[in-house]
Amino acid sequence: MTQFLAEAKSATIEELRAMVAALIAENQALKERVAELERRLGLNSSNSDKPPSSDGLKREPRVKSLREPSGKTSGGQAGHEGKTLRQVEDPDDVIDHYPPVCAGCGGALGAEVSTDYQKRQVFDLPQPQSIQVSEHRAHSCCCPQCGTQTQAAFPDEVTAAAQYGAYLGALVVYLQHWHFIPEDRLAELMRDVFGVDLATSTIAAMGQRKATALAELAATIGEHVKQAEVKHMDETGYRIGGTTQWLHVAATWLLTFYRTTIKRGDMLAGVMGIIVHDHWKPYFTMGGVLHALCNAHHLRELRALIEIEKEPRALAMFRFLRQTCHATNLARRRGTSLKPGFLAWLLARYDRIVAQGLTYHEAQPPPDAVASASGRNRRGRARRRVGHNLLLRLQSRKDDVLRFLTHPDVPFTNNQAEQDLRMMKVKQKISGSFRTSAGAQTFAILRTVMSTARKQGWNILHTLSQNPAILVQQLRTA
Secondary structure (H helix, E strand, O other), X not given: OHHHHHHHHHXXXXXHHHHHHHHHHHHHHHHHHHHHHHHHHOOOOOOOOOOHHHHOOOOOOOOOOOOOOOOOOOOOOOOOOOOOOOOOOOOOOOOOOOOOEOOOOOOEOOHHHXXXXXXXXXXXXXXXXXXXXXXXXXXXXXXXXXXXXXXXXXXXXXXOOOOOOHHHHHHHHHHHHOOOOOHHHHHHHHHXXXXXXXXXXXXHHHHHHHHHHHHHHHHHHHHHHHHOOEEEEEEEEEEEOOEEEEEEEEEOOOOEEEEEEOOOOOOOOOOOEEEEXXXXXXXXXXXXXXXXXXXXXXXXXXXXHHHHHOOOOHHHHHHHHHHHHHHHHHHHHOOOOOOHHHHHHHHHHHHHHHHHHHHHHHHOOOOOOHHHHHOOOOOOOOOOOHHHHHHHHHHHOHHHHOHHHHOOOOOOOOHHHHHHHHHHHHHHHHHOOEOOHHHHHHHHHHHHHHHHHHXXXXXXXXXXXXXXXXXXXXXXXX
């Protein structure tokens, strides 16, 4: 009997030990899950890739700049050439004002006794005029010699009995596709300002015709971007025809090329040179190119590690990247490059910070898989901390991360592509989606031409109303 009780007691103890071990493991997994959820909760647009619109309405600023305070006062700095409204020498209209009577004796005064004047100028827009109609008459003439009747030809751009002119069409396209005024409001604007009663279908047809005319120019811009020594690339999701498709951008500081694709990983073919991007893996499948990674993304990731994970080496890498950016900017302003000795010291410092960070993470106990709490085994490689993964990426892609140090034309960030995509997201917020792929392609072509025109210093309205063949030739000879 005593032996039976002892065995039962021993079994109970073992069962309790197993239960305690399971509870400890579950508690550890739950702690790690809570830590992961708290980390995600602490992410915002300043320390991750989340857009500012996801920050919500908070008392603190939605966006924190990655720049550190310079100590300078806000506003224009010393030496900055300001812009203000100034008088012109040849005004369009002069309105004279004379005192009606003398302030002394009350006698009559007028222009004939004027001795001097002061002037003030008012800059204003003329009142909009109603639409101007030009009638083209193609006359038929009879030859006095042989009696043959010869009919004159209409200009190539005059194709219908009644149609809208090139400048009006360019203005409609400009307002809709550059300033994103919806069709209904645009029709109202044209009616109120110019007295033109346009149907929304006419507005849509104007955009389609203009995109067809500018398709060759947009393709030429794309070829120039492909051949540029350094170009920026990025992509964003777009709702087209009820499905999620993708808008890709490839840009330089003088050119912008947009295209829509069904698959996100459909990379632009025939690209050469250096591409700046955000470390999305499909970009590394492109052959014959070098890569430069966006360090603004790295700074945001490092800020999250500093603020949320409290990692000791993240601040060192954060400061290193900012200081190297400052050093290269100073060198470029002076028209020089970094000295070889200084560059070697920077590269060695980078290796040292990465090695110290890896040593720290390798000394930490590996995090258990969250799935272990439910009794499931995690497949694949062992899970690593977020900071550990970032350091391994910075180590394996060192040349791509620091290409801005060794190549004078490579910038520190991929801000050019992100800026060129930003207004496209504004369009998406206004319109929601495109009903057809043809509409999305029309928008991509028009924005390609207009964004490039803005970068080239061309007047966008003049560009849209000009002969596309002239623009193609102008771009090819640039």
